[in-house]
Amino acid sequence: MEATVLQDNFAVRIDGIDLSTLDGDDLAEAKKLWMENKIAIFTGQDLDDDGLLAFTGRLGPLFVHVQQNILGDGPDEVMYMSSMDAVAPVAGDLAWHSDQSYTPGPVFATILYGITIPEDGGNTLFADLTATYECLPDYLRAKVDNVKACYSPVKKGRPRRRPMKDDQIDELSDIWHPLVRKHPYLDRKALYLSPNHMTRIGDLSEEDSDALLEELIIHASKFVYSHRWTPGDVIMWDNTQVMHRRDSFPSTQPRFHKRTGFHLPEELRTPVTA
Numbered sequence: 001m002e003a004t005v006l007q008d009n010f011a012v013r014i015d016g017i018d019l020s021t022l023d024g025d026d027l028a029e030a031k032k033l034w035m036e037n038k039i040a041i042f043t044g045q046d047l048d049d050d051g052l053l054a055f056t057g058r059l060g061p062l063f064v065h066v067q068q069n070i071l072g073d074g075p076d077e078v079m080y081m082s083s084m085d086a087v088a089p090v091a092g093d094l095a096w097h098s099d100q101s102y103t104p105g106p107v108f109a110t111i112l113y114g115i116t117i118p119e120d121g122g123n124t125l126f127a128d129l130t131a132t133y134e135c136l137p138d139y140l141r142a143k144v145d146n147v148k149a150c151y152s153p154v155k156k157g158r159p160r161r162r163p164m165k166d167d168q169i170d171e172l173s174d175i176w177h178p179l180v181r182k183h184p185y186l187d188r189k190a191l192y193l194s195p196n197h198m199t200r201i202g203d204l205s206e207e208d209s210d211a212l213l214e215e216l217i218i219h220a221s222k223f224v225y226s227h228r229w230t231p232g233d234v235i236m237w238d239n240t241q242v243m244h245r246r247d248s249f250p251s252t253q254p255r256f257h258k259r260t261g262f263h264l265p266e267e268l269r270t271p272v273t274a
C-alpha cells in the first residue's frame, strides 16, 4: 500500500490495493489513514456490487439511504447515482452538505465509486471541518461552542435535486445536533456544517442563523480539496469531519457512480457535544 497525503492533514491517496480483498492489518491501516486525513482516495479499483459491499461491510454496519425512491434495482445498500437514471437522474451541481445530517444517527462514512466520468466538470469538493473549527477566530468560537443547530431534509428555497415524496418528508422531523462535535474515535473536534439542510442555529432567528452560517462557510472554504475523478477511483469520506459538494457538469456527458456507506456502532451513533 502506498499512501500520499495530498493537502495539510487532508485527503490521503492510497494506491496499489484491491478493496474487494483488503482485510486484516492492511484494512486497519487504511482505516487509520482515512480517519486521520478525513478522506481516502483509493485508485484503480474494479469492483462489482458484491466486492464494494464486502469492503464496506468490513468497516462497519451497512448504511441504507432514507430516501427510498432513489434506491435502484440492485441491493438497497448500493445506491446507483447515474445521470442516465430514468427515475431520479443525478444532474448539475449539489450544494455543501453532510450526508443524512437530518437523521438522528447520520451515516459515518460515505463511499463513492466512480465508473463513468464526464469530460468536463463534475468534481466532488470536500471542506475540512476539523481544520475550520481549529482556526476559527475567538468571537466565532464563542458563537458555535455548546450550541445546537437544526438540520432538515428540505430547506426553504432549496428544492432537493432528487425530490423526496411528501410522506417521507413528513416522517423526518427537524433534528437538532450539536454544532461542534467530538470525533467518535480521535481526540479532536469539528464543526458540523450541512448548509443545504441547516435551518436554525441555537436560538438565533432564521435570518441571523443564515448570516452566521455564511460566515462559517467562508472560513471552511479555506480548507477545500477538489477531486477530479478518474474511473476506478473510490473516495471514502468521514461525515463527522467534512462537508462536500459537487460541481456541475454538462447534461450531455454521462456520469455514473455507485455509493455505499457505513454507520458507527449503535453506542456512538448519536452525536455528542464536544
Ligand SMILES: O=C(O)CCC(=O)C(=O)O
Binding pocket: 081, 094, 099, 110, 112, 122, 123, 124, 244, 245, 246, 257, 259
Ligand atoms: O456526486 C457527487 O459528486 C457527490 C454526491 C453526494 O453528495 C453523495 O454521494 O453523498
Ligand SMILES: [Fe+2]
Binding pocket: 097, 098, 099, 244
Ligand atoms: Fe452527499
